[in-house]
Amino acid sequence: MTDEIKTQPILEIKNLTVDLPNGSDRLHAIEEISIYIGPCEIVCLVGESGSGKSVTAFSVMGLLPKDQLTPSAGTIDLMGENILQVSNKRLRELRGSRMSMIFQEPMTALNPTMTCGDQIDEVLTTHTSMNHAMRREKVINILGQMQLTDLSSIADSYPHQLSGGQRQRIMIAMALVLDPVLLIADEPTTALDVTTQEQILKLIKEIQHNHETAVLFITHDFGVVAEIADRVVVMQAGRVIEQGPAKVILKQPNAPYTKMLIGSVPNFVPHCRSLAKNTPIVLATKNLCKTYGGRGFFQKSREIRAVHRVNLEIRRGATLGIVGESGSGKSTVARCIARLIDPTAGHIYLENYDIAQVSQSSLHSLRSRVQIIFQDPYRSLNPRRTVGASIIEGLINYGMSKQEAYKRACLLMPLVRIDPNALNRYPHQFSGGQRQRICIARALAMEPQLIIADEAVSALDVSVQSQVLELFNDIRCRLNLAILFITHDLRVAAQVCDTIAVMHHGEVVEYGEATRVFDNPQHEYTRSLFAAAPGRGFDFANISISTG
Amino acid sequence: MIEGIEKLVRSVTSDYVVMRMSTIWQQLIRNSSIMFGAIVLGFVVFIAISAPFLDTMDPSAIDLAWRNNKPGVRHFKILPDGTTREWTYRMGTDTLGRDTYSRVIYGAQVSLAVGSLVAMLSLTIGLIIGLVAGYVLWLDAIVLRIMDGLMAVPGILLAITMVSLANASLLTLILAIAIPEIPRVVRLVRSIVLSIRDEPYVEAAVSVGTRLPMILIRHLLPNIVAPLIVMGTYIFASAILVEAILSFLGVGISPETPTWGNIMAEGRLMFRIYPHNILFPGIFLAITLLAVNMLGDGLRDILDPRIRKRL
Numbered sequence A: 001m002t003d004e005i006k007t008q009p010i011l012e013i014k015n016l017t018v019d020l021p022n023g024s025d026r027l028h029a030i031e032e033i034s035i036y037i038g039p040c041e042i043v044c045l046v047g048e049s050g051s052g053k054s055v056t057a058f059s060v061m062g063l064l065p066k067d068q069l070t071p072s073a074g075t076i077d078l079m080g081e082n083i084l085q086v087s088n089k090r091l092r093e094l095r096g097s098r099m100s101m102i103f104q105e106p107m108t109a110l111n112p113t114m115t116c117g118d119q120i121d122e123v124l125t126t127h128t129s130m131n132h133a134m135r136r137e138k139v140i141n142i143l144g145q146m147q148l149t150d151l152s153s154i155a156d157s158y159p160h161q162l163s164g165g166q167r168q169r170i171m172i173a174m175a176l177v178l179d180p181v182l183l184i185a186d187e188p189t190t191a192l193d194v195t196t197q198e199q200i201l202k203l204i205k206e207i208q209h210n211h212e213t214a215v216l217f218i219t220h221d222f223g224v225v226a227e228i229a230d231r232v233v234v235m236q237a238g239r240v241i242e243q244g245p246a247k248v249i250l251k252q253p254n255a256p257y258t259k260m261l262i263g264s265v266p267n268f269v270p271h272c273r274s275l276a277k278n279t280p281i282v283l284a285t286k287n288l289c290k291t292y293g294g295r296g297f298f299q300k301s302r303e304i305r306a307v308h309r310v311n312l313e314i315r316r317g318a319t320l321g322i323v324g325e326s327g328s329g330k331s332t333v334a335r336c337i338a339r340l341i342d343p344t345a346g347h348i349y350l351e352n353y354d355i356a357q358v359s360q361s362s363l364h365s366l367r368s369r370v371q372i373i374f375q376d377p378y379r380s381l382n383p384r385r386t387v388g389a390s391i392i393e394g395l396i397n398y399g400m401s402k403q404e405a406y407k408r409a410c411l412l413m414p415l416v417r418i419d420p421n422a423l424n425r426y427p428h429q430f431s432g433g434q435r436q437r438i439c440i441a442r443a444l445a446m447e448p449q450l451i452i453a454d455e456a457v458s459a460l461d462v463s464v465q466s467q468v469l470e471l472f473n474d475i476r477c478r479l480n481l482a483i484l485f486i487t488h489d490l491r492v493a494a495q496v497c498d499t500i501a502v503m504h505h506g507e508v509v510e511y512g513e514a515t516r517v518f519d520n521p522q523h524e525y526t527r528s529l530f531a532a533a534p535g536r537g538f539d540f541a542n543i544s545i546s547t548g
Numbered sequence B: 001m002i003e004g005i006e007k008l009v010r011s012v013t014s015d016y017v018v019m020r021m022s023t024i025w026q027q028l029i030r031n032s033s034i035m036f037g038a039i040v041l042g043f044v045v046f047i048a049i050s051a052p053f054l055d056t057m058d059p060s061a062i063d064l065a066w067r068n069n070k071p072g073v074r075h076f077k078i079l080p081d082g083t084t085r086e087w088t089y090r091m092g093t094d095t096l097g098r099d100t101y102s103r104v105i106y107g108a109q110v111s112l113a114v115g116s117l118v119a120m121l122s123l124t125i126g127l128i129i130g131l132v133a134g135y136v137l138w139l140d141a142i143v144l145r146i147m148d149g150l151m152a153v154p155g156i157l158l159a160i161t162m163v164s165l166a167n168a169s170l171l172t173l174i175l176a177i178a179i180p181e182i183p184r185v186v187r188l189v190r191s192i193v194l195s196i197r198d199e200p201y202v203e204a205a206v207s208v209g210t211r212l213p214m215i216l217i218r219h220l221l222p223n224i225v226a227p228l229i230v231m232g233t234y235i236f237a238s239a240i241l242v243e244a245i246l247s248f249l250g251v252g253i254s255p256e257t258p259t260w261g262n263i264m265a266e267g268r269l270m271f272r273i274y275p276h277n278i279l280f281p282g283i284f285l286a287i288t289l290l291a292v293n294m295l296g297d298g299l300r301d302i303l304d305p306r307i308r309k310r311l
Helices: A053-061 A088-097 A116-127 A132-145 A151-155 A164-176 A194-211 A222-228 A246-251 A256-264 A330-337 A387-397 A402-415 A420-424 A432-445 A462-479 A490-496 A514-519 A524-532 B002-030 B032-049 B100-135 B137-152 B155-165 B170-196 B200-207 B212-249 B260-270 B276-303 B305-310
Strands: A011-019 A028-037 A042-046 A070-078 A099-102 A182-186 A214-219 A231-236 A239-245 A281-294 A302-315 A319-323 A345-350 A370-373 A450-454 A482-487 A499-504 A507-513 B073-078 B084-089
Touching (some): A028 A042, A028 A070, A042 A222, A088 A099, A088 A116, A116 A151, A164 A194, A194 A214, A214 A222, A222 A246, A302 A482, A319 A490, A330 A482, A387 B200, A432 A450, A432 A462, A462 A482, A507 A514, B032 B276, B100 B212, B137 B170, B212 B260, B260 B276
Parallel strands (some): A042 A214, A182 A214
Antiparallel strands (some): A011 A070, A281 A345, A499 A507
C-alpha cells in the first residue's frame, strides 16, 4: 500500500508546521509532519496526549484557534486544493461537503436545544438548495444507514433523550449526510462503553466502505487501531515518529517510541499469581444495596437501584477487580465501601466489624483503614494547597505533629518515585501520572488496609498507565495491601486482578478468579463484554519494556 | 539516612512557609492594579483619619452670609476662639454656607466606615450561612427559603423600616444596609460550595478523616475567597450609594453629619447653577470605588494559583 499510490491521494499534508504561542513548553504544536490518505483508506493517527494529533485534525478542518495556533509552513492538499490558502468562504463550503469531523463527546458536540433531525437538516440547508420534503427524506435515509431504528422519532428527539451510542450515530450521520470524501474522527469512541464502541467502530468501517470515504481516525487506543486501521501514523511531541501499514507497525514496530507504546498495552492474558488462600479477609460485603431516589415533596416516589445485593470478599495481599460499563454501579460500590455515601441496606465487614451503618463519629476512627484513589488526577488534589499539605492532611487529622507527618511524607515519596523536594510545589506543576502517584502517596500515608482504585488509571496515557499499574503491584507486594480495583478496561483488569467481579445493572453477574473468568466466562454478559473489547484477537508485537 | 531525612524535613517545612509568604508579597508589589488601588485607598483612609489636621473647619458650621460660593472664594472669617483669619473656600460652599471642602474631607470618615463595615458584616454572615447551607443538605432548603423571603423585600424599604423602628444611628444604618445584601452573598457562596463539594479532592479529604469544619475551612473556603473579595468591593460601593439614598430620603444619618451621599443629595437642588457640591464628593466617591475595585481584581488574580500561573 505504501509503495504504490494508484490514484491521487484524497488528503496530503506536506511538511506542516503549526506554531505554539510564545512562552509554551515547546516551539511548535506540530513540526514538519507529512501524511497522505488515499481514497477509501482508514489512517489512524496514534499518540499520547499532547502529541499533536488533534492539532493536525483541526488544521485540516481549518478550525485552529486564531492568534494562538498558526500554521507557519507546509501545505494541506484536499483533492488538489490547499486548505491553508483558500478563502474563508471556500473553507465553509468545503467543510461538510468535502470533509467533515466527528468529535469525542457527542453530548457536547450536539446542540441540546435542537432536535437531532434539525441539526442534520441544518447541514443540508446550508450547503444545498433542496426543499423541505427532500431534506426530510434525506435525513431519514441517512439515519437509516446508521442502523438506527424508529427513524422519525429519533429525528424528532433531543440529544439528551438518546443514549451515548445513538448520539454518536447522529454525529456520524451529520458528518456523512453530504457524502464528504474525507471524514476526520477525533477519538470518536473514547467516551463510549466497550460494547457501544464495538458497534460504532463496525459502523464507521461499514459506512466508510459503502460511501468510499477516506477516514483520518485519531485515537490513543491500540486496540482500536488494531480493529480499524489500514495504515498507522505514530506521533510524539508534534512529530511523526513512524508510519506504515497497520499490520507492520503493530507487529514489527521500528521506532523505539512505538515499541514502548505497544509494549505498554496490557495484554489479555490474566497473570497467574499463587495466592495463599488462608490470608485473612480484609473486607467483605454482604447483600450490599444502594437505592437512590425516594420521595420528594411533590414528586411521585421513584427509585433507582444503583447497587443490588453485592457480595464481595477481598483478602490481604490480593486484588479484586470490579469490571463493568458506565452505570453498572461499580463506582457506587466503591463509594459505599469507603463510606463516602451511605449504603441503603446490607453489611460491609472491615475485618469482621460492620461499618455499613455506623455513625459518622465512630466512622472517624475507621476512615484511615480504607483509602480511595480517584479517576481524574487533575481534580483529586486541591489546586490551592501544596502536594505536601495534601499528603499530610490525613496524618494531622489523626493527631500527628506536622514535623512527624512531613517526615513520613518524605519517606513515602521514593516509594511512589517522586522527588521529596517536590512536596512544596502545587499540583498544577505536575503531570497527570505524577499527580496520580501523589494521590497514591496520600492514600499510603494513612497506612490503610484496603486501597480502592476507582478507575485510577483510566485518564492516563498507556505508557504512564503501565507505570502506575506497576506501582500498584509493587506497593501491594511490599505492604501486603488489599486492593479493590475498579475499571472498565478489561486489559487493565487482566493485568492486575486476582479475582474479578463483573457488574451489570447494579448486580454482580459473574464473580471468580481472574484466570477462570477470562478463560471460561460463564455469564452471557461477560462473554459479550469480552467479545466487544477492541483488538481482542489481535496479536500485538511482544515487546518487554523496562519502566521506572 | 535518618539524619539526612530530618535535614530535608526541616528545609521543606521552613521553605514551605517562607516561600509562600515571600512569593505572595512579591506578587502584591509587582501587580500594578493592586499597587494603584492600595495607594489610592490608603490616601483616602489617611484623609478620613487626619481630617481635623487638614486645614478644615467645623463641617456643620453654618454661615448664611456666604451661601453658594464658587470654589476658590476667599474671605475673612471669625473663628470660634475670637481670632480672625483669611479663609479660602477650596471647594465652595453649599446652600447653608457650609464649607464643602471640610464636609468632603469629614464625609470620607462616615462613607468609608459605612462601606467597609457593611461589606464585612454582610460577607461574614453570608459566608457562614452559605457554607453551612451548601454543605449540609437538609439545612439548604430551609435557609434558602428564608433568603428568598428576604430577597422579596426591597432593600431600601427594609432599611427605611429598620431605621424608623430604631434610632437613626450609624449602627442601625449599617445593619439596615447589610441585611438586604446577605441573601446575595449566601447565594454566591452556596453555589460555589455546591459546585466544589463533589470535587474528588473534597471526597479525598473526607476519606482521610477530615472533619466537617476543617473541610469547610481548608478546602471550600479558599475557593470562595476570590469571588467574595470581588463581591465585597461591589457591596462596599453599593453601601456608600445606598447610604446616600437613605440620607437623601431623610432616614439616614442626620443631614448635618457630612457624608458623601448627604453632600450630593443636598447639592442636587442647585446642581445646574452650582455643580461643585456634587462634583467634588462625586470625584472622591468615584476614585474610592475605582481603587476598591482595582484592589479587588488584583487580589482575585493573585489568590488564585491557576490565574497566577498565567500572569
